[in-house]
Amino acid sequence: MRIALIGRSTCNVEVIETLNEKDFDLVIGLGDVVCPNLLERFLGIIGEMEDVYIQKFLRSNHLILNRREDLGISSDFTTDVVITHLPPRGSKTGVIGGVRVGSSRIASMVISLSPRLLFHSHSEVQGIDSIGSTLVVSIGALDEGDYTVYYPKTGEFEFHKIGQIKTSQD
Helix, strand or coil, X not given: CCEEEECCECCCHXXXXXXXXXXXXXXXXXXXXXXXXXXXXXXXXXXCCCCHHXXXXXXXXXXXXXXXXXXXXXXXXXXXXXXXXXXECCCCCCEECCEECCEHHHHHHHHHHCCCEEEECCCCCEEEEEECCEEEEEECCHHHCEEEEEECCCCEEEEEECCEEEEEEC
């Protein structure tokens, strides 16, 4: 199974069509995806850019991801692989406009629950850091062409940019 992890997508139709052509088993939005209706096989969480209409669309179509036991992924820290919109405070992976950003609440959850892997968006860069035993991964911004492919069976992931693979990481 191949899952595309995306964040910050403000309806660039060309980028969205390119992503849809890649025929992922699932596309998971980590917030700020303002055109989820254009994405195929979409589930996601909410960031701060989704307006009330988009939030209603996600809820009424049961597209909000809290936990997928079959994939071992949750947004509620009940699995070993966690997705969040915000990065944990203290991580080097959350960067907007050259400034580090992050949530103290997410950092506390990471420290107390120690998931194996945390994917987040709300960052302009793709990157990897760790907090304790948790690997923290910024998936980048789809508006910049960045997305991350996750393989739940092996736990591996790859950073991609529309048109190319940027780096690869276990």
